[in-house]
Amino acid sequence: MLKAYNNLTSGMYLVGTKGDKEAGCIINTFEQVAATPEMVVMALNKENYTCKEIKKSKKFNVTVLSQNIDINIISRFGFSSSEFEDKYKPYSVKYDLLNLPYIEEGMTSLFTVRVKEEIEAGTHIVFLGEVSEAVWLNDEEPLTYKYYKEVLKGKTPPKASSYQKSKIASGYKCDTCGYIYRGETLPVDYVCPICGKTHFTKITN
Ligand SMILES: Cc1cc2nc3c(=O)[nH]c(=O)nc-3n(C[C@H](O)[C@H](O)[C@H](O)COP(=O)(O)O)c2cc1C
Structure with missing residues (x-):
């Protein structure tokens, strides 16, 4: 587990x-x-x-x-x-x-x-x-x-040893840091709140 x-x-x-x-x-x-x-x-x-x-x-x-x-x-x-x-x-x-x-x-x-x-x-x-x-x-x-x-509500990127995948219904994953935007549609010009980059890939479970 x-x-x-x-x-x-x-x-x-x-x-x-x-x-x-x-x-x-x-x-x-x-x-x-x-x-x-x-x-x-x-x-x-x-x-x-x-x-x-x-x-x-x-x-x-x-x-x-x-x-x-x-x-x-x-x-x-x-x-x-x-x-x-x-x-x-x-x-x-x-x-x-x-x-x-x-x-x-x-x-x-x-x-x-x-x-x-x-x-x-x-x-x-x-x-x-x-x-x-x-x-x-x-x-x-x-x-x-x-x-x-x-306390700081910090995130952990995919390359960390302790990274845990989470199953979500729909969303978009930041190509740079792995931050996940949860939602059906990614807003136009959405900027990643963690790393500031703008390239995301749709998550398909
Ligand atoms: C909380 C936290 C823990 C991390 N732990 C590790 C780790 O133990 N090992 C590792 O390789 N990367 C870990 N990372 C990920 C690296 O810091 C990250 O992939 C970084 O962008 C690598 O930078 P570099 O390409 O300049 O080496 C962690 C990141 C965070 C935020």
């Missing part, structure tokens, strides 16, 4: 890297798995540009989102691709120990990681990595996935 997955708890994170160019995306699949040495895992969809760039660079950083995060950061990093735009451009960007970009505002901790193994997981790749540096940034409350969904 899909409902069982709703009881899994997780935080919300921004993973960043630099292969041929800087890339980053929102994830909720980051976890510490050992303390000696300090090892972490995360799962990235193979089609996400950030995943492709980490396969080249073999390094990444993860910042922990706080409850004070600007929701526009989640929209930008969670619903569009680094392939087509420089997602970091509007922000005051800092660089970590391995010279990877990160945003400090709205984040509570920073982890800089070297990839040790890549594990196939269907649509996703699980990256197992060793932490090069773990930095505490401030004591703001970390944002949980539950708070994001239930």
Whole structure:
């Protein structure tokens, strides 16, 4: 039952890297798995540009989102691709120990990681990595996935590990972020409220 997955708890994170160019995306699949040495895992969809760039660079950083995060950061990093735009451009960007970009505002901790193994997981790749540096940034409350969904009413796009398909009678799905407009007819010039794009595909069950 899909409902069982709703009881899994997780935080919300921004993973960043630099292969041929800087890339980053929102994830909720980051976890510490050992303390000696300090090892972490995360799962990235193979089609996400950030995943492709980490396969080249073999390094990444993860910042922990706080409850004070600007929701526009989640929209930008969670619903569009680094392939087509420089997602970091509007922000005051800092660089970590391995010279990877990160945003400090709205984040509570920073982890800089070297990839040790890549594990196939269907649509996703699980990256197992060793932490090069773990930095505490401030004591703001970390944002949980539950708070994001239930309080901020945030959405989860199809490429996220935790995405759940919903069956609806009729509607239109945003080609970019997967947002669903419910209704028989899509209004002319309708703009997606999540990612701002205008291309939709009719859903047929
Ligand atoms: C709440 C939330 C959780 C997400 N979790 C993951 C995740 O764990 N793994 C993943 O690959 N993508 C996840 N995503 C989706 C990516 O952030 C999204 O596909 C992004 O547009 C990829 O950008 P990129 O192509 O620049 O890498 C999540 C998005 C949101 C909003």
